[in-house]
Amino acid sequence: MVTKQKIRIVLRAYDHKILDLWAGEIVNAAERTGAQVSGPVPLPTHIKKFAVIRGPHVHKKSQEHFEIRTHNRLIDIYEPTSKTIDTLTRLNVPAGVFIKMET
Numbered sequence: 001m002v003t004k005q006k007i008r009i010v011l012r013a014y015d016h017k018i019l020d021l022w023a024g025e026i027v028n029a030a031e032r033t034g035a036q037v038s039g040p041v042p043l044p045t046h047i048k049k050f051a052v053i054r055g056p057h058v059h060k061k062s063q064e065h066f067e068i069r070t071h072n073r074l075i076d077i078y079e080p081t082s083k084t085i086d087t088l089t090r091l092n093v094p095a096g097v098f099i100k101m102e103t
Contacts, residue, residue, distance in 0.1 A: 005103070007077040007085070011040070012098040016071040022097050023073045029091060030077045033084040043072035 009026060013019040023040035030037045047069050054062045077084065093099055 004078055005080060007080050007088075008102050009075040009077070009088075010043075010100045010102075011073040011075070012100075013071055013096055014069065015096060018094065019071050019073055019097060022093060023075060025091065026075055026088065029087045030075075030080070030084055033081055033087055035080045035084045036078040037075065038078065039075035040073040041075070043074055045072070046070040 011019055011023055011026075013022075020040070027037050027040065047067055050066045050068075051063045052066065053060060054064055077088075088101070
């Protein structure tokens with residue numbers, strides 16, 4: 001039984017536009033080195049909601065509602081070479097995009 005090597009990359013960000021842009025950059029960088037790429041696959045968006053009281057005294061029942069949306073993308077890279085790993089570690093990802101790589 002032959003096991004294939006695989007790198008799984010999970011991207012997280014609050015802004016979906018910059019997340020999709022960098023997911024494309026990672027896919028292009030991996031394909032240029034000859035690796036097979038699956039993705040980016042959009043995972044469910046995690047929505048965290050907050051309700052804040054507007055005023056502490058008279059307007060206690062009046063509330064403001066806020067939410068934070070965390071967008072997720074999944075990329076799998078099959079049969080990576082050392083050049084693929086080198087290229088992925090040298091990418092300068094902007095602030096606000098969190099990358100988690102696992103083998």
